[in-house]
Structures are given as structure tokens and as C-alpha cells.
Amino acid sequence: MNFNDEIKRRRTFGIISHPDAGKTTLTEKLLLFGGAIQEAGAVKNNKIKKGATSDFMEIERQRGISVSTSVLAFNYKDKKINILDTPGHKDFAEDTFRTLTAVDSVIVVIDVAKGVEEQTEKLVAVCRLRNIPMIVFINKLDREGKDAFDLMDEVEQKLGLSVTPLSFPIGMGHDFQGIYNLWEKNINLFSGDSRKNIEETIAFSDVESPELDKIIGEKPATKLREELELIDEVYPKFDRQKYLDGQLQPVFFGSALNNFGVRELLDCFVEIAPSPLPKESETRLVKPDENKMSGFVFKIHANMDPKHRDRLAFVKIVSGTFERNKPYLHVRHNKNLKFSSPNAFFAEKKEIVDISYPGDIVGLHDTGNFKIGDTLTEGELMSFKGIPSFSPEHFRYINNADPLKAKQLEKGIDQLMDEGVAQLFTLEMNNRKVIGTVGALQYEVIQYRLEHEYGAKCNYENFPVHKACWVKPEDPKSEEFKEFKRIKQKFLAKDKFQQLVFLADSDFTIQMTQSKYPTVKLYFTSEFD
Numbered sequence: 001m002n003f004n005d006e007i008k009r010r011r012t013f014g015i016i017s018h019p020d021a022g023k024t025t026l027t028e029k030l031l032l033f034g035g036a037i038q039e040a041g042a043v044k045n046n047k048i049k050k051g052a053t054s055d056f057m058e059i060e061r062q063r064g065i066s067v068s069t070s071v072l073a074f075n076y077k078d079k080k081i082n083i084l085d086t087p088g089h090k091d092f093a094e095d096t097f098r099t100l101t102a103v104d105s106v107i108v109v110i111d112v113a114k115g116v117e118e119q120t121e122k123l124v125a126v127c128r129l130r131n132i133p134m135i136v137f138i139n140k141l142d143r144e145g146k147d148a149f150d151l152m153d154e155v156e157q158k159l160g161l162s163v164t165p166l167s168f169p170i171g172m173g174h175d176f177q178g179i180y181n182l183w184e185k186n187i188n189l190f191s192g193d194s195r196k197n198i199e200e201t202i203a204f205s206d207v208e209s210p211e212l213d214k215i216i217g218e219k220p221a222t223k224l225r226e227e228l229e230l231i232d233e234v235y236p237k238f239d240r241q242k243y244l245d246g247q248l249q250p251v252f253f254g255s256a257l258n259n260f261g262v263r264e265l266l267d268c269f270v271e272i273a274p275s276p277l278p279k280e281s282e283t284r285l286v287k288p289d290e291n292k293m294s295g296f297v298f299k300i301h302a303n304m305d306p307k308h309r310d311r312l313a314f315v316k317i318v319s320g321t322f323e324r325n326k327p328y329l330h331v332r333h334n335k336n337l338k339f340s341s342p343n344a345f346f347a348e349k350k351e352i353v354d355i356s357y358p359g360d361i362v363g364l365h366d367t368g369n370f371k372i373g374d375t376l377t378e379g380e381l382m383s384f385k386g387i388p389s390f391s392p393e394h395f396r397y398i399n400n401a402d403p404l405k406a407k408q409l410e411k412g413i414d415q416l417m418d419e420g421v422a423q424l425f426t427l428e429m430n431n432r433k434v435i436g437t438v439g440a441l442q443y444e445v446i447q448y449r450l451e452h453e454y455g456a457k458c459n460y461e462n463f464p465v466h467k468a469c470w471v472k473p474e475d476p477k478s479e480e481f482k483e484f485k486r487i488k489q490k491f492l493a494k495d496k497f498q499q500l501v502f503l504a505d506s507d508f509t510i511q512m513t514q515s516k517y518p519t520v521k522l523y524f525t526s527e528f529d
Contacts, residue, residue: 003321009275010360011105011270011273012084012359015085016108017120018111018114021117022111022139023086025256026109030081030262076266086099098420101296103132104275104359105132106135107134107135112138112140124161135243135250136251142258142260149230155249163249163250164237164249165231166183166238167254168182177220180228182228184264188260189215252264281385286319292319292320293317295376296315296376297315298373300314311368311415312365312366315363317356317357317359321356322342322356322357322360324355326338328377329377330369337376342364345361370418371418391467391525393439395434396461396463402456405456405457409454413433413450425495425503426494428493429492436465464505468524469502469522470501470522480518481517488513
């Protein structure tokens, strides 16, 4: 298979949703269809002892949530599928935003009973900014939920999407009988038995056929005919180009837990979803079929194997082929690095690969060379855009609880911050360390990992800060900037990249500061340099 064919068969996507909408369960079922796992373990609070394949940190197993983004790959119908599983929990939003810089398309999972939830709105807004193609999967149809048309209205209004159904439910909750697949023109009957791997499908070229009444009953058949007619009148016809441009979003219905409607979703997905897309760098647009390799680090994960202190940098290949043992330029350090054991992923299993193509995610063993946003190339000096750091929502002082372990604590904090778990601010005045996170649960994760992975103990103290603002003066030598630094010195800190940050205690303070020092600009995100 030649280089261009390899690119065309890649599909790299993320699944996003509000917590508990069934995202990890859907991921598992997709792996099941790809023949990548033999049995699925739902992520439930310890009810089922077999944890989901894609959750591998102890704290995730205890809580029944996905904390770190994992990468899962499998082959299906001669396509190579890479799923970037993102944490649904809102406390890990920053990790998810960064993962979205590495996907070419997205599946949005929505709970039939709860409809569109807050976390989904935020994530979809990020996808819309970048026109990422999206498919919507409405999940948990075997439970009582909202009417299918109402749900699609809600998706259009709350998420600002333009939808068209490619499958449609026959009944719902207690009366749920199956799904009519508009994409393939067939009916998939629901037996309610989740042990059966793949449900029977009946091809139906004509919904007017009396045969339909026999199979699902006269009333449901009449209702289905009316609904399909309505769909025909109200919703636009599916147009792949519009979907690829981010202007039209196909909708599928199903129940991931019961393995229902998932095959339809996957079959349509591999046909319509984009293969790897070009990506903007600061200097030019980089296309996947260029012959020179380029890629960027969107995630760093430390200690994937508790027995070895290793860090893995996840690199999305943007163009060219990534080969084992070939030297590549680390742009920020301006030095060449070679990788003798690049990993490809399959849930908990990693394997060493000799060659990777655009769209693939490669795990590189890292001894501390990489930060999030770093670029690797075959010599070209460029870096990819759009991997920002956001202002945290929560701030706490971090204190060492075991004076004999100060070194371990420092190393642990350093590595966890490289991973982008949270942000570290060092106060200018007294060098005290403040940890800022997007969500409060992160503090537990940090404490747990410091103790279990680094043998260091810490405790926290509250620090009343509202927002972190990155400071960019128009003229660093101006009197105004000097005065700003003198007056605000108690609230000034440096982030990990030694950028100056103003820790403001309220919105009011930010407004007052901006009006008093107009040439000192304050920003709520930092594009990584």
C-alpha cells in the first residue's frame, strides 16, 4: 500500500460528551466491533469488576470516570481507526481541549434523558471554532427519554448545529423496538439482550410494505412512516461536503450499553469521516501528503508503567512518515533526537512500531525533553498553533508535608505540570508555589499521584484568587509597567515558562487594573510559545 493510500485509510477522532452520557461505553463497543477486545466492561462504579479497557489509572477505576486521555487504535473494514478518548469529567476540561487539537473529526454523545448538557456545550463550541466535522450519537434509547424530534431541536438550538438524522428510533424506552437506518435503508431490531454481540438487521427498501406492520406492529409502523415523511420535509439531505466543512451534522440513535445502533454509526463513520487534514503552523499550512515528517506533542503522560519511571509524549503525526531510529529536529531545543522504541497504542497494550503515517498518534519515551505544544520536523523550523493554556478556576498553595522528601516533591510537581495536569505559579515575592487547576478534583489526583508515584506527601492551603492573567506590557521598560509591578507585587507570579502572571482576586480588580494601566495588557489564555 503506498503512502497516499495509508493516509486515506486513517480516521483519527475524539469522542466528547458530558460525564455519564456513555462515552467510555461507546468507545468500548467500537473496539468490540473492530475485534480489538473480546468483551466490554462498562465503566460503572465498581459494579462490574472488569474495568473499561481505556481507563488505566487507579483513581479512574475507583471513581468510574476517565481522567487521562487515552489513545485506542483498531482496524475496521480496511480502515485504521484512532480514537482519542477524552475525559468527560469537567475537572479535566483542559486536557480535553488540547486533545481536540489532535483530532480530525468528533463524535458527540448525548444522553437521551438529559439532552444537551453544559460540558457538551463548551466542547462543541471549541470544535465549532475550528470547524471540526461532528457526528451526533444520541445514546441510552432503551431508557425513557425525550422525544427524538425535540432532542434534535435542542441540539440545533443549544449547540448551534445544523442536523440531519441518518438513523431514527422506533419507539423509545419501554416501547423501544429498534432503529430504522436511513443511511442503509434497513431496520435493526432490538432484542434487549446485550449479550448478543450483533443484532439482526432486516433490509427494507420500502417502508410502505405491509411486511413492516407484521414485524413491528401496525401502530408503530404507521408512526414510523409519518416520522420518516416529516424528516424528509424538515431536515436537509445529507451532504458529505457540508459535513466535512463543519456545516452539517448527521445524527444517529442507539444504546451503547446494549451494543445497539453502534455498528450503523461505525459503518457510516468510516465512509464519511475525513482522513487526516492539513494543519496550520505559524509559518504555513502543512498538508498530510508532504514527504517530510512533522508532528506535535499534545499530551504527556508520566509513569504509565508504575514499575518504570517513564514519561510518554503523545505526538500526532501531521505530515510525512515517522520512522524508528531516524533523527528528527526538536524545534524548541533546536537539536536532533532519535527514538528507538516509538509506541503505537491499543488500550493498555503498547507495541513498538517501525513506521507511522499522518493521523497516527505515536508515544515517545521522554526523559524530560518535551513540553506540550512542542514540534518535531525533518529540519524545518516551524511550530503548530493553537495549543493554549487556559486560566485556571481554582488556586491553592501547595505545601510539603514531609520535609525529608522535598526533592521528590519538587520532581513530582515538575513532571505533573509538564503533563499539563495543572499549572504551577511561583510567587515573585516569596517563591511560594501555587497550583491552579480547572477543576477541584485535580487536587486529589495530584495528591494521590505524588504519594503513589513519587513517594512525596503534600497538603494544600486556600489561596483566594479569581483568575490568572498573563501580563504583556507594550513597553517592558515603561514607568507605567514599573509602577504596576511595584503596586501589584504581592499578586505577581511566574508560570512554568517564566511568563509573568497577575493573580487577580476578582473581576472588579481586573477591570480597575486595566483602566489604571492601559499599556499593560492582561490575557486569560497563554498560547504556548
